[in-house]
Amino acid sequence: MGAYSATQSLDAFGGLAIVINDYMADNVRFVGSFPTLQELNNYVTIASNGSIQTMWAAHYFAILAANAVIDNVPAVVDPGFTDAERKQLIGEAKFIRALTYFQMVNLWGQPYQVSNGNTPGVPLLLTAGALVGDIVKPARNTVAEVYAQVEKDLTEALPDVLNNFSAADQTRGRATKGAVNALLSRVSLYKGDWAKASQYADAILTGNSLYALASDFTFYDANTSEDIFSIQMTATDNSRTGSGGLGGYHLPAARGGRGDAPMSASIIAAYGAGDKRFTSLSSTGVDATTVSSTFTNKYKDGATNADNAPILRVTEMVLNKAEALVKSTNSVNAEAITLVNRLRTRAGLAPFEAAQFADAAALLSAILNERRLELAFEGHRRMDLLRNGLPLRTAGAGVGISGPGDPKVILPIPTREIDLGAALPQNAGY
Amino acid sequence: MNIPLPELNGFNSITRNAGEMENRGVDITLNTVNVQTKKFEWKTNFNIGFLKNEVLSLPDATKDLQGREFVGTALQRAIVGNSISMFYMVRYKGINPDNGNAEWLDRNDNVINTVNPNERVIVGDAIPDFTGGFSNTFNYNGFDLNVFLNFTYGNSIYLGDLTFTENPIGGFNYSRQLLDFWTENNRDAVSPAPTSATRNVFSQSSSRHLLDGSFLRLRNVSLGYTLKGSALKTKVFQNARFYVMGQNLWTLRAKEWEGRGQDPEIADSGNNNLRQGQSFFTPPQAKMVTAGLNVTF
Numbered sequence: 001m002g003a004y005s006a007t008q009s010l011d012a013f014g015g016l017a018i019v020i021n022d023y024m025a026d027n028v029r030f031v032g033s034f035p036t037l038q039e040l041n042n043y044v045t046i047a048s049n050g051s052i053q054t055m056w057a058a059h060y061f062a063i064l065a066a067n068a069v070i071d072n073v074p075a076v077v078d079p080g081f082t083d084a085e086r087k088q089l090i091g092e093a094k095f096i097r098a099l100t101y102f103q104m105v106n107l108w109g110q111p112y113q114v115s116n117g118n119t120p121g122v123p124l125l126l127t128a129g130a131l132v133g134d135i136v137k138p139a140r141n142t143v144a145e146v147y148a149q150v151e152k153d154l155t156e157a158l159p160d161v162l163n164n165f166s167a168a169d170q171t172r173g174r175a176t177k178g179a180v181n182a183l184l185s186r187v188s189l190y191k192g193d194w195a196k197a198s199q200y201a202d203a204i205l206t207g208n209s210l211y212a213l214a215s216d217f218t219f220y221d222a223n224t225s226e227d228i229f230s231i232q233m234t235a236t237d238n239s240r241t242g243s244g245g246l247g248g249y250h251l252p253a254a255r256g257g258r259g260d261a262p263m264s265a266s267i268i269a270a271y272g273a274g275d276k277r278f279t280s281l282s283s284t285g286v287d288a289t290t291v292s293s294t295f296t297n298k299y300k301d302g303a304t305n306a307d308n309a310p311i312l313r314v315t316e317m318v319l320n321k322a323e324a325l326v327k328s329t330n331s332v333n334a335e336a337i338t339l340v341n342r343l344r345t346r347a348g349l350a351p352f353e354a355a356q357f358a359d360a361a362a363l364l365s366a367i368l369n370e371r372r373l374e375l376a377f378e379g380h381r382r383m384d385l386l387r388n389g390l391p392l393r394t395a396g397a398g399v400g401i402s403g404p405g406d407p408k409v410i411l412p413i414p415t416r417e418i419d420l421g422a423a424l425p426q427n428a429g430y
Numbered sequence: 431m432n433i434p435l436p437e438l439n440g441f442n443s444i445t446r447n448a449g450e451m452e453n454r455g456v457d458i459t460l461n462t463v464n465v466q467t468k469k470f471e472w473k474t475n476f477n478i479g480f481l482k483n484e485v486l487s488l489p490d491a492t493k494d495l496q497g498r499e500f501v502g503t504a505l506q507r508a509i510v511g512n513s514i515s516m517f518y519m520v521r522y523k524g525i526n527p528d529n530g531n532a533e534w535l536d537r538n539d540n541v542i543n544t545v546n547p548n549e550r551v552i553v554g555d556a557i558p559d560f561t562g563g564f565s566n567t568f569n570y571n572g573f574d575l576n577v578f579l580n581f582t583y584g585n586s587i588y589l590g591d592l593t594f595t596e597n598p599i600g601g602f603n604y605s606r607q608l609l610d611f612w613t614e615n616n617r618d619a620v621s622p623a624p625t626s627a628t629r630n631v632f633s634q635s636s637s638r639h640l641l642d643g644s645f646l647r648l649r650n651v652s653l654g655y656t657l658k659g660s661a662l663k664t665k666v667f668q669n670a671r672f673y674v675m676g677q678n679l680w681t682l683r684a685k686e687w688e689g690r691g692q693d694p695e696i697a698d699s700g701n702n703n704l705r706q707g708q709s710f711f712t713p714p715q716a717k718m719v720t721a722g723l724n725v726t727f
Contacts, residue, residue, distance in 0.1 A: 035597055039631070057442055060439065420492060
């Protein structure tokens with residue numbers, strides 16, 4: 001299905017969103033040469049930023065592709081094309097549309113917690129009108145409206161998509177019930193609906209033999225039972241091999257990469273001694289400025305960027321549920337501690353004990369720290385901070401101007417779109 | 431014309447007849463034989479083309495602040511009443527000699543210290559006022575000399591590569607231009623003071639990266655000597671011509687190109703009318719010297 005192909009673009013889910021999320025937050029340092037990424041890192045972004053324009057375009061291209069499937073599959077005349085198959089493909093397209101809109105609203109809109117989603121989001125286009133020459137210039141929907149559409153698409157898709165496929169790369173790379181449930185868990189968590197965040201995470205964690213928490217850290221790019229959904233990539237899927245992908249940014253030149261995104265001092269310090277998430281998932285190498293730096297090992301192919309892009313995996317569901325439990329009970333929740341201890345043990349660290357935590361806030365802070373260390377370099381950190389009311393930076397550029405609601409924690413609507421579509425008000429501060 | 435579409439349609443442009451445009455111009459060619467004697471001949475060919483391009487109407491387009499219809503990208507616009515390829519950017523003013531801050535101008539000519547795309551105005555035209563060529567051929571006693579110059583005047587060129595190389599906070603591959611930074615003792619500087627916050631935004635696209643595209647270039651020069659077989663009383667060959675030829679040996683252009691290096695005859699624009707005169711690390715044309723021997727049997 002062409003919609004999956006559209007998601008592979010560097011500028012959609014092929015890696016750039018992960019990279020810029022991290023440049024705006026505190027897990028990596030910027031040492032590259034791209035001025036458009038540097039200005040994000042330095043909190044001086046302007047609306048004519050070319051990288052942001054191509055990202056905007058790639059997201060809407062993926063949405064157009066999904067819309068085309070949703071619009072046109074019902075009308076296909078083919079007696080061999082069963083109703084169930086039609087519903088399944090439409091469901092998969094709705095998952096892709098939901099995933100794309102959700103990433104967009106997180107990049108271009110303030111977190112839901114700011115004014116309860118009543119802030120400008122992105123325009124919702126739900127038909128493939130452009131394919132028949134129907135050019136539109138729609139207005140921006142609110143963040144809450146985009147969330148509502150994402151939830152609608154996902155709940156509609158859930159009954160129609162399959163549990164799994166015969167091949168692992170399809171079970172882990174196409175929209176399945178597991179993928180839809182996992183994304184619903186994340187959407188609910190970001191929105192602050194703790195009961196649903198926990199309930200949808202349970203669909204993965206409880207009684208589902210397709211998924212299991214990995215026992216070590218060798219699961220990256222391997223389509224194991226740790227993976228719920230990742231963008232499947234081969235050496236030819238990312239047409240931008242020269243200017244980067246996940247491996248390209250995160251690996252030093254000696255391993256084929258650009259060396260543009262080494263780990264920050266702050267995350268290295270956060271790992272602490274003996275943490276296997278650092279010892280088995282990092283290495284040193286020469287960065288883009290020819291200085292020796294520490295890089296993540298989560299991505300392996302710096303030359304052709306063939307690593308699958310991680311989107312949803314079991315570890316996140318463990319963390320989603322733990323966080324939702326603490327927030328919903330507002331207590332030092334024993335089940336939440338048991339959940340994060342599965343991750344602590346896997347990382348070779350001593351398990352937490354309830355007595356360590358004075359109150360719910362202390363436990364929550366510890367869970368968010370585990371979340372940072374587990375999901376680092378997979379694009380989560382920025383939203384995890386913002387939705388919890390925390391600033392993206394406590395040192396360097398951005399201090400004092402990088403909290404939720406601040407203008408430059410979100411992206412500007414590209415100048416080109418504003419020029420061409422009068423109905424798109426710019427984000428404040430751009 | 432490629433009409434840019436809002437990219438939320440999934441496509442970024444559509445090719446269609448978007449309006450009306452007028453091209454007015456004059457082409458003049460002069461062929462003269464300046465000297466012609468038995469042994470010596472001097473001929474010239476001079477041509478020059480003046481072009482005035484104007485967009486007359488763009489019926490479905492958006493209107494700008496002045497009420498003119500336009501279509502455009504982040505750097506270029508086709509605006510009714512102007513040429514189809516106008517550069518539309520924030521104007522760079524220079525380094526303030528008093529404090530070392532880089533300064534730009536807003537729409538109302540006030541000094542600003544950031545590059546805000548809301549402050550863009552027309553800053554140049556990618557279409558030259560005139561272009562042409564001038565060829566001289568001399569023949570003397572078996573020697574032939576051809577000198578061909580070409581020229582362009584009145585256009586602007588945007589060098590996107592300068593946003594990388596002239597970035598004072600870039601990590602590497604710095605331009606030497608940046609060494610000329612502001613200090614108390616160097617107030618007439620190219621780049622901001624090392625303590626200035628404007629270093630952070632210095633490389634953002636503005637008219638700083640727009641250069642005068644006018645040039646005069648020694649496109650081709652060749653010198654040859656032809657030896658007739660009959661002169662050597664041989665029938666092995668009829669004619670033999672030895673020659674040496676040079677291409678792009680010399681270019682005259684505005685001083686602002688110095689140290690920024692690229693070729694004013696750039697070509698990475700393709701056929702997109704809103705990307706004319708733009709370059710991004712386009713390699714310059716080679717200087718070439720060729721020597722050879724042509725023998726006719």
